[in-house]
Amino acid sequence: MNIESVPDEEECYKLLREMRWPDGVRCVYCGSEHVVRTGRWRDTPNQRYHCRSCDKWFNDKTGTIFQDTRLPLRVWFFVAFMLQFKVSILEISKTVGINYKSAYHMVKRLRSTVYGKDIGDKLRGVVEMGEAYVKAGSKGMEVIERTEETWLENKGKRHLRHG
Numbered sequence: 001m002n003i004e005s006v007p008d009e010e011e012c013y014k015l016l017r018e019m020r021w022p023d024g025v026r027c028v029y030c031g032s033e034h035v036v037r038t039g040r041w042r043d044t045p046n047q048r049y050h051c052r053s054c055d056k057w058f059n060d061k062t063g064t065i066f067q068d069t070r071l072p073l074r075v076w077f078f079v080a081f082m083l084q085f086k087v088s089i090l091e092i093s094k095t096v097g098i099n100y101k102s103a104y105h106m107v108k109r110l111r112s113t114v115y116g117k118d119i120g121d122k123l124r125g126v127v128e129m130g131e132a133y134v135k136a137g138s139k140g141m142e143v144i145e146r147t148e149e150t151w152l153e154n155k156g157k158r159h160l161r162h163g
């Protein structure tokens, strides 16, 4: 088991979005659907949003256990994934390459929220599907997803320029 089994940072953010907002992005403050994308947070795939109803700003991580973390989302997802296999905190810290205390806090946080289990479940599906694709030698789905992602990004940029 290593972190390479987990999708890249971009994909992890996409999964987080799907978990938080399965029916489309809602404002984390007022629940409004009148939300526009306003680009990424620094050089990360973290999408920023502006709510046109309450005029507040938020991003993919606002209000989640990942909000104040400096670790890549991918590392968090990897730990959540490992938790499914009943590994010890010591094993987690060694495999991920972080100290015991950090690993302990991550595990505690992941267990305190529904995201921990959701991420584990979701990743298992993604990882198993990824392995199946590699075995079948097919990259069809990846291409489709990349295209969609680029389109969404461009759409976001248009919002930035005109809105």
Ligand SMILES: [Zn+2]
Pocket (backbone or CB within 6 Å): 027, 028, 029, 030, 031, 032, 051, 052, 053, 054, 055, 056
């Ligand atoms: Zn709002």
